[in-house]
Amino acid sequence: MKDHSEMYVPTFDDMKAAHERIRPHIHRTPVLTSSYLDELAGCEMFFKCENFQKAGAFKVRGASNAVFGLSETQAARGVATHSSGNHALSLSYAAGRRGIPCHVVMPRTAPQAKKDAVRGYGGIITECEPSTSSREEVFAKVHAETGADFVHPYNDPRVIAGQGTCARELLQQMADFGGNPDFVVAPIGGGGMISGTCLTLSNLAPEVKIIAAEPEQADDAARSFRAGHIIADDAPETVADGLKVPLKDLTWHFVKGHVSDVLTATEQEIIDAMKLIWQRMKIVMEPSSAVPLATILKNPDTFAGKRVGVIVTGGNVDLAKLPWMQS
Known part of the structure; x- marks a missing residue:
């Protein structure tokens, strides 16, 4: 890869x-x-x-490809993303299947059901304010602290x-x-x-x-x-x-x-x-x-x-x- x-x-x-x-x-x-x-x-x-x-x-397809394409060294640090929806769920699911951490930055206003589902798959949530600037700022901090592989939702x-x-x-x-x-x-x-x-x-x-x-x-x-x-x-x-x-x-x-x-x-x-x-x-x-x-x-x-x-x-x-x- x-x-x-x-x-x-x-x-x-x-x-x-x-x-x-x-x-x-x-x-x-x-x-x-x-x-x-x-x-x-x-x-x-x-x-x-x-x-x-x-x-x-469908997002489980892309998320799984990213997670299972990581080397053992990369995988040990886990994966990270920002998402309030299906990508957060999908990446948490795939990371759980591989047994590695998944860090998700989600707006505090995201539906409780989606937060519960992410946690149910083993995702670790860090909340941010519902703005692009807050999301980027919080994600940069989580990314720097964890060294996790960033899996963008689509790009x-x-x-x-x-x-x-x-x-x-x-x-x-x-x-x-x-x-x-x-x-x-x-x-x-x-x-x-x-x-x-x-x-x-x-x-x-x-x-x-x-x-x-x-x-x-x-x-x-x-x-x-x-x-x-x-x-x-x-x-x-x-x-x-x-x-x-x-x-x-x-x-x-x-x-x-x-x-x-x-x-x-x-x-x-x-x-x-x-x-x-x-x-x-x-x-x-x-x-x-x-x-x-x-x-x-x-x-x-x-x-x-x-x-x-x-x-x-x-x-x-x-x-x-x-x-x-x-x-």
């Missing part, structure tokens, strides 16, 4: 190596279909259900290589449904999943168009895509809380090079799509995961009659605060 500190661009071989490395620690999640949703959307959809993944989200080649294994499985599973999709649609926040998808599909199925799906109220990737350079929002507000973070240099490399379009959906469209999947497919997904379906339903002409792979990124949702219960 190359030195990740050089921020090299991960290769197709890195993705294949990641898949072998993480296979014992992840689920090969199912691909599900719904004839009702197909009829509604006017296309054939194939849902890759990462909501059934270990720790409830890390090891993480992107791990996320790319999801699209590889999707293509393998699509053989049972008659061959490759015409499109693959995945949510975009920081861009880790989209980057991994670009890495894999550009090598295995370059004819497949990659669409990034984003909330209208956190549309920095869409604006970046149109402008040709990164535009970062400071603090967007959206029900899709997993998609509030901006692109970084490594993920932007993949987005600008391989994504065909970035489509957006309104808050109500995201909530309606989430409710539809809960009702019709009987699967629990978080709001961020509903953004792809929302954009497909909103753009029927783009997807009419096509075969569309849809990556359902996670299922970690607060059951006491479902978005359709808020009105």
